[in-house]
Amino acid sequence: MAQRLPDTATAPPTTLRAVLFDMDGTLVETEEYWGEAMFELADRLGGRMSAEARAQTVGSTMRRSMQVLHADLGVTRTEDQLQADARWVEDRTAQLMGAGISWQPGARDLLVAVRAAGPATALVTTTPRRLAEIVLGSIRADLGADPFDLTICGDEVPARKPDPAPYLQAMAELGVDPAESVVIEDSVAGIASGLAAGAAVLGVPALQEVAPAPGLVLREGLLGVGVAELEQVLAAARLGRRPA
Template identity: 75%
Template sequence: MSGTPRGSGGLRAVLFDMDGTLVETEQYWGEAMFELAASLGGRMSAEARAATVGSSMRRSMGILHADLGLVRSEEQLRADAAWVEDRTAQLLASGISWSPGARELLVAVREAGLRTALVTTTPRRLADIVLTTVRGDLGDDPFDVTVCGDEVPARKPDPAPYLQAMAALGVEAQECVVIEDSDAGVTAGLAAGAAVLGVPTVQEIPPAAGLVLRDGLVEVDVAALAAVLSEGSSTGVWA
């Protein structure tokens, strides 16, 4: 294992969530679910939509169906999930924007010599649409490792995706900062043993030990991430 990059304290790797954290694509999932709800004869509540953020597709469909008061068979659930994924893929293809501050942070992390991973619950086929845009914008691949929702034994809030990414990066949990916008993602990062920077958007994230909360990624730099790693050993606070 090589030396710690200069100016980063003990920080060796940064693990990014995708939807709502790195890129502003969370609204596409919401739009697809609202459209599905309408096709099923109902209207998904804002509260139910917020509860789906960061969740697996199966759990999201369960939340949607319960919100509409529907009982769906396993076959129907799978069909609904496939429809949402296909519709989201169409929306992603129409254009993808960075979350404020995310591009600048990712570039700074790479320039500092830190290891990087993208860890998302999104299936590979959809994540690749985002990654193609990100790579095209930056001119190279900014991630040493990418872990998608259909490539892990368990999805967030289980720590498995982050543990898999850390193993592939060759780093220890105490050398990592995870950046997440959802409660499920934060829970997964903390359970994996990493310090977590939470940047909630649609969904509220409760304070927790090991968690630092901010309003967004604007003006977050490598020094700020090193501070998150340090602060992560104490009770979660708003920075």
């Protein structure tokens, strides 16, 4: 999965001014909670969710996730039932999150390093605010401070990932240009969102296959990634997007 960074010696000059982090599966190990909740819902509905269907829901909206789950089980649900199922999954995930949050390997060190180096930081997640605050509370308690200049949640944007709206909104509020920004994501939807917003993207997928794309650098995880590596990701993206 790890991708070798190209030689950036001939890349145009770049300045890393902002790093925008996804949350679930990227910074913290919470995707397992969402999965557990959906598997439990499937059981409540009298079926069993397949691993393939679960993978399709990673980084997706709750509505889309419920549609995937219902189709996988072969059940038909009314709009009210779909919304009730989504709320049940959110409530159950909140309960699981309350038991404790773990960092993804290397994520804590990277976040601390970025904060110390000076670029603006943002958390941009599809998760609704009420659940994101559980994670943010754990992060703040661990670090002793809020490491983000800005947090944007899934219920605070006009459109959700893979639409570029969340990242465009974050960069606009931070006052930075996409050409100066690196997005860090683990899902197909999140990576597509970051790329469509014009940012360089460091992809660290675990549950989904991600195809190479201009502006995207893929790694197996965040261990060993520091600010210098993010600057390389930015330079490589600019190099790859220059006109011939």
